[in-house]
Every structure is written in C-alpha cells, then in structure tokens.
Amino acid sequence: VGDEQPALPPELExxxxxxxxxxxxxxxxxxxxFWMVLFGIVLPGALxxxxx
Amino acid sequence: LVSVSxxxxxxxxxxxxxxxxxxxxxxxxxxxLTLATTAAxxxxxxxxxxxxxxxxxxxxxxxxxxxCFIGMLLVLLAAGPACVRFGIDSVAATKPQFGxxxxxxxxxxxxxxxxxxxxxxxxxxxxxxxQLAVALGLLAxxxxxxxxxxxxxxFACAVIFTALRRGATGVSLVSNILFAHVFVGLWMLYLIVxxxxxxxxxxxxxxxxPQPLWNYTTGVELGIGTTLSWWxxxxxxxxxxxxxxxxxxxxxxxxxxxxxxxxLIGLAxxxxxxxxxxxQWLRTVGGxxxxxxxxxxxxxxxxGTTTAGIYASAxxxxxxxxxxxxSWTTLLLFTIMPVACVGIFIPELFxxxxxxxxxxxxxxxxxxxxxxxxxxFVLRRRRLDVRAMYTQGPAQPYSFWGGVNPAALAALAAGCxxxxxxxxxxxxxxxxxxxxxxxSLxxxxxxALVYFLASSLVMRAGRGGYRRGAYRRGAYRxxxxxxxxxxxxxxxxxxxxxxx
Numbered sequence: 001v002g003d004e005q006p007a008l009p010p011e012l013e014x015x016x017x018x019x020x021x022x023x024x025x026x027x028x029x030x031x032x033x034f035w036m037v038l039f040g041i042v043l044p045g046a047l048x049x050x051x052x
Numbered sequence: 053l054v055s056v057s058x059x060x061x062x063x064x065x066x067x068x069x070x071x072x073x074x075x076x077x078x079x080x081x082x083x084x085l086t087l088a089t090t091a092a093x094x095x096x097x098x099x100x101x102x103x104x105x106x107x108x109x110x111x112x113x114x115x116x117x118x119x120c121f122i123g124m125l126l127v128l129l130a131a132g133p134a135c136v137r138f139g140i141d142s143v144a145a146t147k148p149q150f151g152x153x154x155x156x157x158x159x160x161x162x163x164x165x166x167x168x169x170x171x172x173x174x175x176x177x178x179x180x181x182x183q184l185a186v187a188l189g190l191l192a193x194x195x196x197x198x199x200x201x202x203x204x205x206x207f208a209c210a211v212i213f214t215a216l217r218r219g220a221t222g223v224s225l226v227s228n229i230l231f232a233h234v235f236v237g238l239w240m241l242y243l244i245v246x247x248x249x250x251x252x253x254x255x256x257x258x259x260x261x262p263q264p265l266w267n268y269t270t271g272v273e274l275g276i277g278t279t280l281s282w283w284x285x286x287x288x289x290x291x292x293x294x295x296x297x298x299x300x301x302x303x304x305x306x307x308x309x310x311x312x313x314x315x316l317i318g319l320a321x322x323x324x325x326x327x328x329x330x331x332q333w334l335r336t337v338g339g340x341x342x343x344x345x346x347x348x349x350x351x352x353x354x355x356g357t358t359t360a361g362i363y364a365s366a367x368x369x370x371x372x373x374x375x376x377x378x379s380w381t382t383l384l385l386f387t388i389m390p391v392a393c394v395g396i397f398i399p400e401l402f403x404x405x406x407x408x409x410x411x412x413x414x415x416x417x418x419x420x421x422x423x424x425x426x427x428x429f430v431l432r433r434r435r436l437d438v439r440a441m442y443t444q445g446p447a448q449p450y451s452f453w454g455g456v457n458p459a460a461l462a463a464l465a466a467g468c469x470x471x472x473x474x475x476x477x478x479x480x481x482x483x484x485x486x487x488x489x490x491x492s493l494x495x496x497x498x499x500a501l502v503y504f505l506a507s508s509l510v511m512r513a514g515r516g517g518y519r520r521g522a523y524r525r526g527a528y529r530x531x532x533x534x535x536x537x538x539x540x541x542x543x544x545x546x547x548x549x550x551x552x
Binding site for chain 1: 069070071110121125128129133136137272299301305308434439
C-alpha cells in the first residue's frame with residue numbers, strides 16, 4: 001500500500017542512472033587513509049603529548 | 053544511453069543533485085586554494101584570542117593545532133564519503149541517517165550557522181573596509197557617520213552576488229584573487245613572533261584556570277570545535293573534486309592548517325599586546341603602513357569566506373523541494389538577503405546577541421559527525437544508495453517513518469546534551485570529566501552510541517534500508533544479503549541493484 005515511487009525529475013533520473021551505471025565508486029583510497037591517520041591521529045597525538 | 057542535457061550540466065554545481073564525474077573538475081591545487089581562502093577569516097584571530105586567555109604561546113599553539121586536526125578528521129570522515137562518491141553536498145549526505153524528510157534538521161543547522169557566521173563576517177568586512185579607506189585617505193575619519201558600514205555591507209553583498217551567479221566557478225574565482233591574504237597573514241605572524249619572541253614565551257594568559265589540565269583541554273576543545281564548524285561548508289567544496297584521492301590533503305592542509313596558523317596571530321597578539329586585532333597591534337609593531345596591510349588582510353579574508361559560505365548555504369537550501377525549481381539567481385537572493393539585512397539594519401544588535409546563539413548551534417556538529425560516521429562505516433559498511441537519497445515514498449530505504457529517522461534525532465539530542473553537561477559553551481562552566489575528555493569528542497561518541505543502539509530497533513522494524521546483522525562481522529562479505537532479511541522483496545532488489 002502506498003509503495004508507488006513518484007517519478008524523479010528527468011534530469012535527476014539521468015544523473016542517478018549515470019552514477020549507477022558506472023563502476024562502484026570508492027570513498028578514500030590507501031593514501032587518503034594514510035594522510036588522515038597521519039594528520040588526524042598521529043600528529044595531534046604527538047602535539048598533545050609534547051605540549052602537555 | 054543516459055545523457056545529461058548541456059544547459060543542465062552547465063549549471064550542475066548550482067543544484068543539490070549529484071554531480072557527474074565529468075562535472076567534477078577541481079584538482080587538488082584548485083581545491084586547496086579555495087578551501088584555504090574559505091578557512092582564513094576574522095574568526096581565526098578570535099579563536100587565537102580565546103586560546104590565549106587560557107594558555108601561553110607554545111602550549112596554546114600545540115593544543116589548538118592538535119584540536120583543529122582532530123576536528124577536521126571527524127568532519128572529513130562524516131561528510132566526506134558520500135560527498136566524494138556521489139558529488140553531493142553536506143546536507144544531502146545526511147539523508148541516509150536522518151531520512152528523506154528528517155534531513156531538514158541538519159539543513160536548518162547548516163543554514164542558521166552559515167547565515168549567522170556570514171552576517172558576522174560581513175559586518176567585520178565592512179568595518180575593516182571603512183577603517184582601510186580612512187587609513188588610505190579615501191574617507192575622512194568623521195564624515196559619513198554610521199551609514200558607511202551598511203553601505204559597504206550592501207556593496208559586498210552585491211559583489212558576492214555577482215561572483216556567485218557563476219556558481220562554484222565564482223567561489224574559485226574569488227579564491228584565486230584573494231588567496232594572497234593567507235601569506236599576508238603568515239607574514240604578520242612572522243612579524244610578531246620575530247619581534248616579540250622573548251615577551252611571547254614569557255607571557256601569562258589572563259584567564260588561566262588553576263588546573264593546568266583544564267586550560268590545556270580547553271585549547272584542544274577550541275580547536276576541535278572550530279574545525280567541526282566546517283561541516284556545513286565542506287560538502288559544497290569537495291564535491292567539485294573527482295574522487296577521494298584528490299580531497300584528503302587539500303582538506304587537511306588547505307582547510308585545516310591555515311586555521312591554527314592564522315589563529316596564532318590572535319594568540320600572540322592577545323598575549324603580548326593585549327589585543328587580538330592585528331590592525332591594532334601591527335600599528336604598534338610597524339606603524340601605519342603595517343596597519344593598512346593588516347586591514348587589507350582582514351577585509352579580503354572575510355570577503356572570501358563569506359562568498360564560499362553563501363555558495364554552500366545556497367546549495368544546501370536547494371535540497372528543499374520548494375527551492376529546486378527556482379532559478380539560481382532567486383536562490384542566491386534568498387540566501388544573501390538575510391545577511392544583507394542584518395549588516396544594514398541591525399549590525400550592532402546582531403554583534404551583541406547572536407554570538408551566543410552561534411555557540412549553541414555549534415554544539416550540534418560533533419554529534420552530527422558521530423552519527424554519520426557510525427552509520428556509514430559501522431552500520432552500512434560503506435554502502436549507500438544514491439537513488440534512495442532522492443526518492444520519497446513509504447517503502448523507500450531512507451524513508452524510515454514518515455521520512456524521519458527517530459534514531460538520528462535521539463542521537464543528536466543525546467550528543468548535544470552530553471556536550472552541554474560536560475561544558476557550557478557560553479559560560480565555559482564544566483564538569484569534572486571535561487578536563488580528561490573534552491566536550492566535543494564525548495558528544496560525538498555518545499551520539500554514535502545512541503545511534504547504534506537505536507538503529508538496532510530500526511533494523512528490527514525493517515526500516516532504513518539496512519541489512520539485518522549489518523554490523524556483524526562478515527555480514528556483507530561478497531556484498532550479498534544472504535539472510536534475505538529486508539523488509540520487502542522490492543526493497544531488497546532495489547538495494548542489490550543500487551548499493552554502490
């Protein structure tokens with residue numbers, strides 16, 4: 001009951017279809033994780049320890 | 053074959069719809085430049101002033117820098133994945149957690165935060181511009197009275213409006229022109245550090261608490277809170293980059309690093325010269341010429357940030373159905389008018405009263421990040437359904453109950469309550485736990501925990517597009533829902549097809 005999906009605007013539908021038809025996208029790659037760990041965890045940890 | 057029409061593609065960055073890979077053309081350098089220009093503003097030396105009230109220069113620098121990077125990591129992990137994968141903005145990225153109607157809550161937080169901050173920055177801009185014009189001899193010191201700030205506010209809004217008629221390209225253009233101010237800021241920092249180093253290291257903070265740990269934690273907390281407030285801005289910028297690889301270093305070095313670096317200007321100023329305003333202390337250090345340079349820096353900095361903020365806010369508002377069909381010009385006017393009205397009609401009243409409100413609004417961003425991180429990395433195991441973000445209807449994966457996920461609302465409330473219990477953001481009264489924990493990190497953690505627990509009930513009810521047992525080890529191996537535990541076959545088929 002009420003499961004009908006209202007049609008998306010054609011432009012949006014085309015965009016979503018295009019994204020779905022491409023290969024699975026990823027968020028962050030190995031180097032991204034490396035920089036995040038370095039700048040987001042290691043560096044702040046070192047600064048906090050040094051400053052304290 | 054699916055095609056996107058040329059006119060629509062040309063204005064894709066003016067919508068909240070996903071961007072196609074071909075439209076995401078910003079490389080690392082362009083993104084770094086834009087993010088750095090966005091980050092550098094008057095708030096930097098206000099933040100430095102706050103830290104300098106509790107900590108000396110060296111320890112304050114370290115605590116603030118550490119906090120900024122921690123906060124930036126949280127924001128990037130929360131909003132980043134959905135934005136870089138699908139080319140969407142920060143508000144659209146909250147639909148899997150808050151629902152196809154519940155996203156209005158983060159949207160309102162974003163709009164109020166950005167419009168509020170922009171109003172403050174545009175007033176700062178106008179005041180600095182008046183001082184600059186007087187210092188350059190373009191205006192007489194007394195002539196014109198109080199009409200100058202409103203007039204310059206109006207002028208700034210008109211320039212920003214004109215620039216942003218070109219969408220994200222306008223933001224990038226303004227950043228290209230104004231980027232030099234970041235180096236001017238670093239030069240100012242060099243000046244005060246090189247001229248006053250002995251006094252700087254010997255200076256004692258004026259409001260330091262008796263407990264050194266409290267002071268140090270407050271320095272870290274101020275840094276975390278500062279970069280958490282980038283959540284509303286970040287999505288609209290990083291969605292212009294083609295992938296996650298292009299995004300991480302620009303965010304960490306372009307958006308995050310300038311904040312603690314330029315905050316040191318305010319930190320040093322308040323410790324040595326008892327004022328964080330560089331236009332005042334540069335006059336002391338280097339005479340009127342340096343003061344003019346400083347005023348130009350402040351003017352340019354606030355202008356660049358306001359431009360980016362209004363763009364991000366306009367894209368966020370585009371998620372509202374009523375505004376989807378409006379022209380970009382109308383949407384820009386809708387976004388810029390509140391800022392202009394505040395700057396023209398009630399600048400002083402806004403200055404006096406709205407700062408506290410912004411502090412309260414800022415409390416919500418830590419829990420918001422906790423919810424998004426828990427949802428994406430733990431509960432959904434990095435699987436999102438882009439179609440479901442834009443599809444209404446009771447059987448749709450992100451519809452929850454009436455389009456709202458009560459788990460997210462409960463988690464947001466729990467996170468905010470945790471923050472306020474640990475640290476009152478206005479009075480800075482704190483609990484005994486605060487010096488050991490900070491306030492933002494427990495707020496994010498408690499929101500994530502409540503979201504996790506409440507989501508188990510959501511999953512049992514078969515709502516939210518989750519796969520039952522999603523958070524158990526191995527449940528997603530091979531990407532198949534082998535338990536067949538979804539609410540209905542249509543939803544299961546829809547997910548298998550579209551989870552990307």
